[in-house]
Amino acid sequence: MLLDDEPTEEDKANELEARIKAPIVWTRLESGLRIEDLQEKRFEEAATILREHFLNTEVTFKSINILDDDESVEEFLSNAKIQMKDKASLVAIDETSNDAVGILLMRVVDRVAFSRTFSRVKLTYGRNYSTVMKFYNKLEKPVNIHELYGVQKYLKIFTLAILPEYRHRGLGKEMYKCAIASAAASKINVIAGIFTCVRNQELIETVGFVKHNEIYYAKYIDGDEIVFSDTGAGNYTAAFMAMKICESDIIARPETPILHHDFIALTETWLNESVCDFEIFDDRYLVFRRDRASRGGGVLLAVRADRVRSAQQIHRLQSSSVVNVTCTNAGSSLRTHMITLNSVSCVLIPKN
Incomplete structure (x- = not known):
């Protein structure tokens, strides 16, 4: 072997650093996709998916035409990037193109942070974004997950966004299953989130989630008007749902x-x-x-x-x-x- 082929010590150190920083791959699918931790190098890619393929399809944001309110869009994306920095989110990658095709935003919510959230008025500036956040708070506030399940922290699902051409192939369910595995690996035995369309509610029920609070869109009125009037066929409610992960599912490395x-x-x-x-x-x-x-x-x-x-x-x-x-x-x-x-x-x- 030629000496010129030998890597330098710096090359070896760089390779080692790259392996250490590599994301955990939670699963690989037969379709050629893999699901792994969302890392900073993919934040902008994730934000693009949210802007172009989530806000125009998610029930509540679509119903109030959030894309017509630039301030609300920027505020949503700003908060999404804060969630990404918590390093609890997942991304689905097409291994052929190495492009991100799905995002699952999550954060760990501890008891102190929960109390802080609902004990103060949250400052939001975009009118449409504020409308949705007010609705989400009304849906979530009656359910204290920490007391209900007797835990100090839980993993909260915020957003699932998948590119149109990758939908209806089971990717959403696989990402939810990886979220459960991620929580279990971190010894977090409760996972929860708000689900605004019937398809997601039925899907999440198949992996063990149950409803703890539910609001009918037709009954959520501001003044004399229904706030979310165009929710799509079959989407009658938004639900706050949670799952208790069994002790046998907690994975110790x-x-x-x-x-x-x-x-x-x-x-x-x-x-x-x-x-x-x-x-x-x-x-x-x-x-x-x-x-x-x-x-x-x-x-x-x-x-x-x-x-x-x-x-x-x-x-x-x-x-x-x-x-x-x-x-x-x-x-x-x-x-x-x-x-x-x-x-x-x-x-x-x-x-x-």
């Missing part, structure tokens, strides 16, 4: 590594979309799966993240019996401890 293998290949995994990657391996491994739609079968390949510069699943084969991953070498001078394969596959061979 191992303090010391248990596995040291560069590759782990599994067949007959019997996994399905209800099982997140995080439940199988910690963030030291990149996980690639082919789950079978029917009972049984399935293959999985886990790759040590610190052994490769990058790894990507190849979707040329549609079979649920093959997972093929291409790897880029980490480039360390310790070649004997590094992966030198360009690609690796895990294949389930039928008995017959």
Whole structure:
């Protein structure tokens, strides 16, 4: 091997720093999407999705034409970026284009912050934004999650925004499931949020949420007028909903590594979309799966993240019996401890 190919100490340090700062990947989907922590480098991308694909479709904001009120739009986006900085939000990435296609904004709400929120008048300046926030406060204030569930803090869902071409494919449900896994990993055993359309309410109920307060749009009147008069077909109420995460769902990360293998290949995994990657391996491994739609079968390949510069699943084969991953070498001078394969596959061979 030529000495010129050897990375410098600075290169090694930069690679290590990049791995440390890399987001936790909560799951990878068969459709070629992954769901991971939302990091600062994607904040502007997230804000664009919210401005162009959320405010014009979300029931309450659309009903009052918030996009006609520039001050309200800017105030909404400003608050959204504050929520992003709490580092509790998630983003869905298309692995082919590396573009963000979905955002789930969340924050941890502790008991003191909750008391502070409802003990003072919140200053908002955009007229339309103020109207929606007043409605949300009326919906949420009667329910004290901390007392109801006996907790000091809970994870609050604020916004789910998905690009139009990625909707109605199950991505929303997967992001909600990852939110639950994220709360469990942080030992937060309650998650809650306001859901303004019937589709989201029914979807969130399938993962265990229950309604604690509900307001009919037709009965929410300011003066003599219904505030939200154009809510769309079937959207009759907004609901404040929550879920108690069972103790068995609280995931404790191992303090010391248990596995040291560069590759782990599994067949007959019997996994399905209800099982997140995080439940199988910690963030030291990149996980690639082919789950079978029917009972049984399935293959999985886990790759040590610190052994490769990058790894990507190849979707040329549609079979649920093959997972093929291409790897880029980490480039360390310790070649004997590094992966030198360009690609690796895990294949389930039928008995017959």
